[in-house]
Amino acid sequence: MNKQSMRSWQQGLGLAICALSAATLVACGGGGGSSATPEVAPAAPPPTATITSTLTLIEGTITGFGSVVIDGVRYKDDGTKVEIGDNPELKKLATLGDLRTGMRVQGELKDGVLQNLLVNFALVGTVSAVDPAAGTISVFGQTIKITSAGQLPTVFDGFSNLSQLLVGDLIKVAGSVAADGGITATRIERKLKEGGELYRLSGPVQTLDATAKRFALGGNSSVTVDYAKAKVLPEGAVIENGKLVSVVANAAPVQSGGQTLLTASAVEVKSRQIPDAKELSIGGQINDFKSLASLRIGDVQVDASSAELKEGTVLADLVNGAQAYAKGSLTAGVLKAASLKVFKPETALKAMLIGQVTDFVSIANFKLRGTDVDASQANFSKGKAADLATGAWVSISGQLTASGVLAKTVEILPPPADKPARLEGAISGVDLATKRFSLLGTTVQWSDTTKLNPSNISLANLANGVVLVVEGSYSEASGVFSATGVKLINTTGVVKTVGFSGIAFEVTTTGFKVGSNTVLLGKDIKFEPTGTTLADLKNGARVGVKATLINVDGKATLTATQIEVQKPEKDSEGAEYVYLSGLIADFVSSADFKIGSQKVDASGSGVEFIDGDAAKLANGLKIEIKGSVSKAGVLIAKRVHFMPG
Structure with a gap:
């Protein structure tokens, strides 16, 4: 399939992708230490996509990372280019770190690697009504259904439950649009109104008046669409009754001539615009079920x-609302399925995350590839709960929830073998006789040639609980990390500082929330950029936070010392800057390293470094980057901020 065909497919469907932020991709295995809970067999990893020499089209919902997991199938994402299709005429280049769980995804697979991913949302608009009891939201006359439990619950970002949404809030909804116009959300994000928003409605065309160039949308009795000045996409598409479309507008609907009128700037026709394909996989909810055919x-x-029903699926399982996955070939817009399965309790979708832990607050509150994780109820198949900390390599299997992932099994992994690596944290299991200790679940070996910082320290009197930074490499053959350098950070009992970013909500005069973090407002908070004040901290605002972390009565308490309100900015070419945070991996030089699978270049002469410089860049350090994405998919840094824990 050529690029034009791929673009036609992307434009025709306009599906929403998922995403989570990036972290290091590692192989399963390794780990050390005894289990804090009874040992269980590790969960089977998600199946990896079959490598073929032909292009394969995929559509589904992201359920994990390490690389990208779509409907339970893991796809390699090295070099994957990501676009966000808010504006169908000018798609925004994005990073792998912009992907989040619950997003609907449309992509192209070649030789087992995702080539392109397109992020779209089924609906963007302001809330007109919320019914927490019914689990529904109304936006511009369209009803969004929330799934609170089950195999694929709706993921919330910028709020934690429906009761926190207010009339007038701007939200973006990812999900499937049924033939009757109903939208079942897989992800909902609350956004801060910045001006210049593009609004979106989706559904089947009804009561088309081609002369007046107006139509209604199925499932929406309130809004009439005026497309007289709209571009119809893709080129050559025709608007017809019954066809699924996404309507994009520069302004919200207004009252005109007794109607609620949405003036469209573009209409994306989805139905029957997908080019024929020998291989297509599709995951999502079943709707408009009439028969197997x-x-x-x-x-x-x-x-x-003619499909083979997989993994115990029977005809009775095929009902509207069931979560299903099909593979086959596409002809004239119809997928002729060779296989079909419905996810049932015994074959339910599992959230899978593999990478390095970031933003560790407690075992019940940390991030992995940008996803909030609660491992307080997990069984440890390798390693123990005490090994969890920022920088630890782990594999997690669990259940997707509205707020992140509830871990069921945790496997502590060793660092990537035979690569320069950096470990930081409190040590345990110190054995002075063999010159070994345990750090982040990995056995570390030092020697007389290990460089020490400061140079006058002695490792002969190391004690459990001392915080160190260790540089070296891990040998898979020996199962040991050989330390080339050891830096003493502190002894026990000091206040820890952590840094994290996300969407603020439940903002009050005393604090706010970001993901699973409840943050108190300190007395002398530094606000950035210059001129920013507490008044700029609003529900839906994207923020970067530095906070002190202390334990009070056994409970972790975060108190903000610095808050950056990250307002939209554009580069010299008019492209909006993106933000990406995570741990550095595969470091070669300032022009060549990764955050997870995302390639980064921070070698430009105009790069602004905060709390460090280019010489400080190294594997394992946490940074947040502001920059723009090149056509080659590389994140070109404008600013690099070294972040704590």
Whole structure:
């Protein structure tokens, strides 16, 4: 399939991708220490996509990372280019770190590697009504259904429950649009109104008046669409009754001539715009089910009359609302399924995360590839709870929830073998006789040639609980990390500082929340950029936070010392800057390193470094980057901020 065909497919479906932020991709295995809970067999990793020499199209929901996991299948993401399709005429280049769980994804797979991913949302608009009891939200006359439990619950960002949403809040909704216009959300993000928003509604065309160039949307009895001045995409598409479309507008609907009128700037026709493909996989909710020969999964029409029903699926499982996954070939807009399965309790989708821990506050509150994780109820198949800390390599299997992932099993992994690495944290299991200790679940070996910082310290009297930074490399053969350098950070009992970013909500005069973090407002907070005040801290604002972390009565308490309100900015070419945070991996030089799978270049002469310089860049350090994405998919840094824990 050529690039034009891929673009046509992307434009035709306009599906939403998921995403989480990036962290290091590692192989499963290794780990040390005894389990804090009874040992269990590690969960089976998600199946990896079969490598073929042909292009394969995929559509589904992201359920994990390490690399990207879509509907339970893991796809390599090295070099994957990401776009966000808010503006169908000018898609925004993004990073792998912009991906989050719950997003709907449309992508192209070649030789087992994702080539392109397109992020779109089914709806963008302001809330007009919220019904927490019914689990619904109304936006511009369209009803969004929330799934609170089950295999694929709706993921919330910028709020933690429906009761926190207010009339007038701006939200972006990812999910499947049914043939009747109903939207079942897989992800909802609350956004701060910045001006210049593009609004979006989706659904089947109804009561088309081609002369007046107006139509209604199925499932929406309130809004009439005026497309007289709109671009119809993709080029050559025709608006017809019954066709699924996404309507994009520069302004919210207004009252005009007794109607609520949405003036469209673009209409994306989804139905029957997908080019024929020998291989297509589709995951999502079943809707418009008539028979095995006629149903929809997500936005794709499916004929499963000849499909092999997989993993215990029976005909009775095929009902509207069930989560399903089909593979086959696409002809004239219809997927002829070769296989079909419905995710049932015994075959339910599992959230899978593999990478390095960041933003560690407690075992019940840390991040992995940008996803909030609660491992307080998890069984440890390798390693123990005490090994969890910022920088630890782990593999987690669990259940996707509205706020992140509830871990069921945790496996502590060793660092990548035979690569320069950096470990930091409190040590345990000190054995002075063998010159070994344990750090982040990994056995560390030092020797007389290990460089010490400061040079006058002695490792002969190391004690459990001392915080060190260790540089060296891990040998898979010996299972030991050989230390080339050891730096003493502190002894026990000091206040720890952590840094994290996300969408603020529940903002009050005394504090706010970001993801799973409850943050208190300190007395002498430094606000950035210059001129920013407490008044700029609002629900839906994206923020970067530095905070002290102390334990009070056994409970972790975060108190902000610095808050950056990250307002939209554009580079010299008019592209909006993106933000990416995580731990450095695969460091070669300032022009060549990764945060997770995302390639980064921070070698430019105009790069602003905060709390460090280019010489400080090294594997394992946590940084936050502001920059723009090149056409080659590389994040070109404008600013590099070295962040604590």
